Amino acid sequence: AGPRHRRRIVKLEESVVNKIAAGEVVQRPFNALKELLENSIDAGSTKVSVTVRDGGNTMIRVQDDGCGIHEGDLPLLCERHATSKLETFEDLRTVQTLGFRGEALCSVSYVAHLTVTTMREGDAHATRTVFRDSKIEDGPKPCAGLVGTTVTVEDLFYNMPIRRKALRSPSEELAKVIEVVGRYAVYHDGVGVSLKRHGNARPDVSTSASDTKQQKIRMVFGSQVGSNLLEFKASAVPDECDGEGMSFQAKGYASSANYNSGKRTVLVLFINGRLVECSPLKRCLETVYASVLAKGSRPFFYVELTIPHEQVDVNVHPTKKEVNFLHQDDLIERLREAVENAVFTSNDHRTYYKQT
Ligand code: ADP
Ligand code: MG
Numbered sequence: 001a002g003p004r005h006r007r008r009i010v011k012l013e014e015s016v017v018n019k020i021a022a023g024e025v026v027q028r029p030f031n032a033l034k035e036l037l038e039n040s041i042d043a044g045s046t047k048v049s050v051t052v053r054d055g056g057n058t059m060i061r062v063q064d065d066g067c068g069i070h071e072g073d074l075p076l077l078c079e080r081h082a083t084s085k086l087e088t089f090e091d092l093r094t095v096q097t098l099g100f101r102g103e104a105l106c107s108v109s110y111v112a113h114l115t116v117t118t119m120r121e122g123d124a125h126a127t128r129t130v131f132r133d134s135k136i137e138d139g140p141k142p143c144a145g146l147v148g149t150t151v152t153v154e155d156l157f158y159n160m161p162i163r164r165k166a167l168r169s170p171s172e173e174l175a176k177v178i179e180v181v182g183r184y185a186v187y188h189d190g191v192g193v194s195l196k197r198h199g200n201a202r203p204d205v206s207t208s209a210s211d212t213k214q215q216k217i218r219m220v221f222g223s224q225v226g227s228n229l230l231e232f233k234a235s236a237v238p239d240e241c242d243g244e245g246m247s248f249q250a251k252g253y254a255s256s257a258n259y260n261s262g263k264r265t266v267l268v269l270f271i272n273g274r275l276v277e278c279s280p281l282k283r284c285l286e287t288v289y290a291s292v293l294a295k296g297s298r299p300f301f302y303v304e305l306t307i308p309h310e311q312v313d314v315n316v317h318p319t320k321k322e323v324n325f326l327h328q329d330d331l332i333e334r335l336r337e338a339v340e341n342a343v344f345t346s347n348d349h350r351t352y353y354k355q356t
Pocket of ligand 1: 035039040043064066067068069077082083084085098099101102103104105106149
């Protein structure tokens with residue numbers, strides 16, 4: 001073998017950097033779909049309709065009724081680090097939108113065929129633009145449309161054969177897609193979300209903007225879960241003297257002792273609007289049920305947690321799902337108490353006694 005370092009250092013071309021980054025942001029259809037959903041929600045949509053073909057492997061389409069995109073912004077739409085949501089690093093502390101990195105559409109444009117149709121209030125017509133490798137390939141061309149944006153992602157990894165081979169079967173990808181869409185559908189109040197398989201009349205997920213949280217949980221997680229839910233709340237305000245103490249607001253639903261069809265524990269957790277995972281919280285909430293559930297059945301939890309931005313690191317990589325936040329142990333304990341209270345004081349379960 002020749003010398004490993006015989007070449008001089010060069011700076012990678014931007015397109016090479018972008019292509020490498022794209023493969024990190026988008027690994028499977030549901031990653032791309034999550035980004036598109038977040039964009040639709042950031043755009044103030046009240047209705048988001050998702051269509052997938054082959055579990056998203058060959059097509060993902062997200063249609064929304066949000067604010068649309070200014071025609072003059074289209075050339076920048078898929079440029080890396082181009083965003084309408086952030087200007088300074090300080091803005092990160094107060095950012096209310098789900099996106100802010102300006103990386104998602106760029107990444108998608110490097111790994112799939114991307115078409116964007118959009119129209120704003122007051123525009124004479126919609127426009128259709130095809131993107132490739134962060135640049136406009138075709139358009140914008142005038143077309144018929146409604147106010148809002150439709151993003152179509154086709155042939156994921158058409159240009160990366162190894163990645164394409166690594167995609168799972170359509171049914172496996174679809175399961176993950178349904179999971180992600182369902183969870184966002186439950187979380188976002190005032191937004192109706194639907195998911196259809198291309199060619200199917202019946203949707204796999206369908207919520208309307210006026211549904212209550214319980215109705216949406218029932219729709220997405222089934223009537224067994226939906227009929228056995230206990231609501232709980234917990235919160236803490238920081239010490240007045242230093243303002244450094246634990247501060248959070250949480251509300252959620254936990255399954256009651258009557259729920260006995262869970263085969264594994266489900267924790268659906270949103271922190272500041274982001275779907276995340278927190279294994280310590282899941283394990284801790286599970287312990288509440290040790291004495292009340294039949295052997296082999298597992299509880300269900302849906303938790304919405306709001307934590308001051310300075311106490312949780314939102315600047316994590318898009319695909320990083322486990323989160324860390326300040327006062328984690330105390331906060332988890334407070335949530336456990338709240339769930340315990342709900343489970344042991346609810347009327348239908350007064351026959352159960354807490355064993356300590
Ligand atoms: P980010 O969401 O981090 O800003 P994206 O690459 O996801 O980055 O999107 C880039 C920009 O494109 C957004 O900042 C937004 O201005 C615009 N955009 C993307 N999707 C939509 C949409 N569905 N409706 C309106 N604007 C959108
Ligand atoms: Mg985004």
